[in-house]
Amino acid sequence: MLKTLIIVIVFFSGLPAAFSIESGTKAPAFKGNTLDGGTIKLEDYRGKVVLLDFWASWCGPCRKEMPFLAELYKEFEGHDFEILAVNIDKKKKNAEKFLKKLDVKIKFPVIWDKKKEIPPLYGIKTMPTTVLIDKKGNVRYIHDGFSESLKNQFRKEVRELCGEK
Numbered sequence: 001m002l003k004t005l006i007i008v009i010v011f012f013s014g015l016p017a018a019f020s021i022e023s024g025t026k027a028p029a030f031k032g033n034t035l036d037g038g039t040i041k042l043e044d045y046r047g048k049v050v051l052l053d054f055w056a057s058w059c060g061p062c063r064k065e066m067p068f069l070a071e072l073y074k075e076f077e078g079h080d081f082e083i084l085a086v087n088i089d090k091k092k093k094n095a096e097k098f099l100k101k102l103d104v105k106i107k108f109p110v111i112w113d114k115k116k117e118i119p120p121l122y123g124i125k126t127m128p129t130t131v132l133i134d135k136k137g138n139v140r141y142i143h144d145g146f147s148e149s150l151k152n153q154f155r156k157e158v159r160e161l162c163g164e165k
Contacts, residue, residue, distance in 0.1 A: 021121075021122045021123050021131070021139050021142065022139070023139055023140055023141065023142065024138060024139065024140070025138065025139050026137055026138055026139075027042060027050075027052075027131070027133045027137050027138065027139050028042075028121035028122060029041070029042055029043055030042050030117070030118045030121055032086065032111035032112075032113055032117075032118060033111065033112060034109050034110060034111055034112070035087070035092065035095060035096060035099075035110045035111075035112050038109070040084065040109055040111055042084070042133075042137075043137075045082050045084070046135070046136075046137055047080065047135050048080045048081060048082045048135060049079075049080060049081045049082070049132065049133065049134060049135055049158060049161040049162050050081075050082050050083075050084060050132070050133040051069070051072070051081070051082070051083045051084070051130060051131075051132055051133075051154075051158065052083075052084050052086065052122075052130070052131040052132075052133060053065070053069060053083065053084070053085045053086065053128055053129075053130050053131075054086045054088065054118075054119055054122070054124050054127060054128055054129045054130075054131075055085060055086070055087055055088075055127060055128045056087060056088050056089055056095075056127050057087070057089050057094040057095055057097065057098035058089075058094075059127040059128060061127070061128055061145055061146040061147070062098075062127060062128045062146070063098075064146060064148070065128050065130075065146035066085075066098075066099075066102055066106065067102055067103060067104050068146075068151055068154075069083055069085065069106075069108070070102070070104040070105070070106055070107070070108075071104070072154060072155065072158065073107060073108050074107075075155070076158055076159075076162060079162045080135065080162060081158060081162055082108065082109075083108035083109075084108065084109055084111060085106070085108060085109070085110045085111065086110075086111045086113050086118050086119070087110055087111065087112050087113065088113050088114075088116050088119060088127075089112070089114075090114060092112050092114070095110070095112055125144065126144045126145055128145065128146050129142070129143065129144050129145075130142070130143040130146070130154070131143075132154075132157055132158065132161060134161050134164060135161070135164060135165075140157070140161060141157045
């Protein structure tokens with residue numbers, strides 16, 4: 001009885017649920033607008049490995065990760081692989097300015113999530129966070145933060161997932 005009462009109180013308290021997505025679960029569906037005005041739905045990428053990256057212009061590690069993602073995108077081009085970068089800046093110009101300052105051109109879609117609606121679907125707690133989704137739409141790997149030491153791990157995981165049927 002007490003357990004039920006606690007669940008009801010938490011459910012109706014209006015507090016956001018404290019959860020994080022786990023490996024093996026279905027990737028939550030979402031729809032978002034790109035920086036260039038297009039619309040993207042995760043379901044449009046079924047059959048491809050999707051690296052879903054959450055980032056912001058004020059995030060220090062994101063400055064190091066984004067050029068690596070451009071490199072990874074080029075490396076796995078043509079292998080049923082896509083990167084979707086979800087930016088959570090309040091101002092679109094901050095994201096655009098960040099991308100223009102990079103030494104590389106970003107060729108993958110960048111979603112501007114001004115209202116920060118997508119990160120809660122994935123339980124995002126840190127910037128950047130990278131979620132690898134397999135061809136069937138299941139979350140397989142999750143990485144909080146970014147460091148140089150993760151580069152080979154990302155490559156290995158993408159290679160593994162691209163090789164699956």
